[in-house]
Amino acid sequence: xxxxxxxxxxxxxxxxxxxxxxxxxxxxxxxxxxxxxxxxxxxxxxxxxxxxxxxxxxxxxxxxxxxxxxxxxxxxxxxxxxxxxxxxxxxxxxxxxxxxxxxxxxxxxxxxxxxxxxxxxxxxxxxxxxxxxxxxxxxxxxxxxxxxxxxxxxxxxxxxxxxxxxxxxxxxxxxxxxxxxxxxxxxxxxxxxxxxxxxxxxxxxxxxxxxxxxxxxxxxxxxxxxxxxxxxxxxxxxxxxxxxxxxxxxxxxxxxxxxxxxxxxx
Amino acid sequence: xxxxxxxxxxxxxxxxxxxxxxxxxxxxxxxxxxxxxxxxxxxxxxxxxxxxxxxxxxxxxxxxxxxxxxxxxxxxxxxxxxxxxxxxxxxxxxxxxxxxxxxxxxxxxxxxxxxxxxxxxxxxxxxxxxxxxxxxxxxxxxxxxxxxxxxxxxxxxxxxxxxxxxxxxxxxxxxxxxxxxxxxxxxxxxxxxxxxxxxxxxxxxxxxxxxxxxxxxxxxxxxxxxxxxxxxxxxxxxxxxxxxxxxxxxxxxxxxxx
Numbered sequence: 001x002x003x004x005x006x007x008x009x010x011x012x013x014x015x016x017x018x019x020x021x022x023x024x025x026x027x028x029x030x031x032x033x034x035x036x037x038x039x040x041x042x043x044x045x046x047x048x049x050x051x052x053x054x055x056x057x058x059x060x061x062x063x064x065x066x067x068x069x070x071x072x073x074x075x076x077x078x079x080x081x082x083x084x085x086x087x088x089x090x091x092x093x094x095x096x097x098x099x100x101x102x103x104x105x106x107x108x109x110x111x112x113x114x115x116x117x118x119x120x121x122x123x124x125x126x127x128x129x130x131x132x133x134x135x136x137x138x139x140x141x142x143x144x145x146x147x148x149x150x151x152x153x154x155x156x157x158x159x160x161x162x163x164x165x166x167x168x169x170x171x172x173x174x175x176x177x178x179x180x181x182x183x184x185x186x187x188x189x190x191x192x193x194x195x196x197x198x199x200x201x202x203x204x205x206x207x208x209x210x211x212x213x214x215x216x217x218x219x220x221x222x223x224x225x226x227x228x229x230x231x232x233x234x235x236x237x238x239x240x241x242x243x244x245x246x247x248x249x250x251x252x253x254x255x256x257x258x259x260x261x262x263x264x265x266x
Numbered sequence: 267x268x269x270x271x272x273x274x275x276x277x278x279x280x281x282x283x284x285x286x287x288x289x290x291x292x293x294x295x296x297x298x299x300x301x302x303x304x305x306x307x308x309x310x311x312x313x314x315x316x317x318x319x320x321x322x323x324x325x326x327x328x329x330x331x332x333x334x335x336x337x338x339x340x341x342x343x344x345x346x347x348x349x350x351x352x353x354x355x356x357x358x359x360x361x362x363x364x365x366x367x368x369x370x371x372x373x374x375x376x377x378x379x380x381x382x383x384x385x386x387x388x389x390x391x392x393x394x395x396x397x398x399x400x401x402x403x404x405x406x407x408x409x410x411x412x413x414x415x416x417x418x419x420x421x422x423x424x425x426x427x428x429x430x431x432x433x434x435x436x437x438x439x440x441x442x443x444x445x446x447x448x449x450x451x452x453x454x455x456x457x458x459x460x461x462x463x464x465x466x467x468x469x470x471x472x473x474x475x476x477x478x479x480x481x482x483x484x485x486x487x488x489x490x491x492x493x494x495x496x497x498x499x500x501x502x503x504x505x506x507x508x509x510x511x512x513x514x515x516x517x518x519x520x521x522x523x524x
Contacts, residue, residue: 027468027472030472030476031471031472031475034475034476034478034479035475037479038475038478038479041481069333070471070475074464074467074468074471077464078460078461078464081460082460085460196280196341196460196463197460197463197464198337198340198341198460198463198464199280199283199341201337201464201467202287202334202337202338202341205330205333205334205337206330206333206334208333209329209330209333209334210330212329213326213329213330215326
């Protein structure tokens with residue numbers, strides 16, 4: 001089977017769950033605006049669209065930490081669980097010709113899923129955020145959240161280049177995409193040992209909760225959130241992105257290795 | 267049929283896995299707060315008892331517990347109706363038991379198992395804290411004040427702390443039962459066991475986000491937080507209990523199974 005055909009089949013498989021996708025879109029349209037409204041509450045600065053999308057605290061907003069365990073983890077685990085349970089079997093491997101190709105069809109599916117989810121969440125966030133507060137980037141103004149938080153005009157002027165619109169959008173896209181990719185690979189990895197999708201979700205939400213408590217150094221979804229530290233020192237975003245990519249690659253390698261030894265007949 | 271249900275619960279690996287997870291959630295805070303290198307004088311100046319050391323107020327794993335609470339409640343037994351229908355076991359059962367009786371017993375057992383599994387970490391943690399600290403009285407003015415005047419029933423906490431613990435555990439038991447029942451009720455129309463198990467979690471998250479948007483206390487904060495008691499607590503329980511029962515009983519009875 002030619003590689004492009006594997007990619008085509010993988011993407012096609014992803015969209016076989018039409019009802020689930022419809023439910024996901026409805027769920028996102030209900031929950032994401034609500035998360036934005038929660039982030040809007042208690043405004044102490046000139047709130048702009050990015051305050052609603054990625055609050056400087058790191059937890060609130062439609063793309064920050066609360067989104068991960070309310071939206072991203074349930075959606076990713078649901079899709080991946082259904083994908084594996086529906087398509088995985090001896091016949092599936094025979095269709096692809098080898099375990100290697102069958103595994104890479106799953107990898108293609110999770111990469112596409114991460115990309116689609118990132119695109120969906122950001123699109124809804126910008127559409128709804130634009131309706132709520134307009135599209136103006138208030139973070140570049142001294143009256144915006146970053147300016148108020150720093151309370152130092154000189155320091156703010158030196159940092160304003162870090163919060164230009166295209167840099168924020170780029171950071172949002174990269175961190176969310178890599179965060180979703182890591183969650184997807186984690187779910188695929190756990191699926192090799194755990195049959196119950198709900199149990200996988202408990203584990204992933206538990207890890208996300210552990211990150212939020214701050215009891216240990218962040219190892220999971222907190223790395224994919226954007227807080228004031230990321231804007232004060234953009235190198236933090238680069239480090240976090242590299243971390244997410246490395247974890248994803250390690251999980252890809254380990255799960256691929258396990259997949260090569262998997263028994264599809266029993 | 268009750269004996270069959272009991273045998274089924276204890277042979278489900280997922281049930282024991284949740285119990286083990288419950289032990290971990292309960293005992294990690296006990297280990298963290300276990301008194302080390304303290305003298306008798308320590309308790310004179312810094313009195314501490316199990317009531318204020320309970321994970322409900324200071325637990326390091328409590329945030330994780332409150333996040334996974336709906337999943338814990340549903341995971342233990344909510345998917346059994348869907349499992350019975352998918353595997354055809356329901357046909358065997360209904361040859362021996364009347365359908366309405368089967369539905370009633372299944373609902374009751376699922377409610378009790380969901381509630382038990384949900385409160386299990388809190389109970390174990392309290393017992394662990396009882397092993398660590400003496401059962402002295404709460405004193406609001408002596409640093410033993412996790413429950414403020416605007417919190418949930420402060421008079422009960424300072425006068426009858428054990429009763430306070432029982433009330434909170436009972437409320438959470440009922441919430442766990444209601445959430446497990448929601449999953450069971452959904453299984454009358456959806457036979458995908460995974461969807462059935464995560465449904466209560468999505469409902470809680472959805473209501474939490476919507477109520478927070480409207481500036482109200484969310485379900486999680488009302489039941490698992492220490493905010494003041496309000497009528498919403500009982501409304502959620504009443505609607506959840508009656509709603510899930512009617513949904514499950516009516517649709518379950520209508521479902522053609524044999």
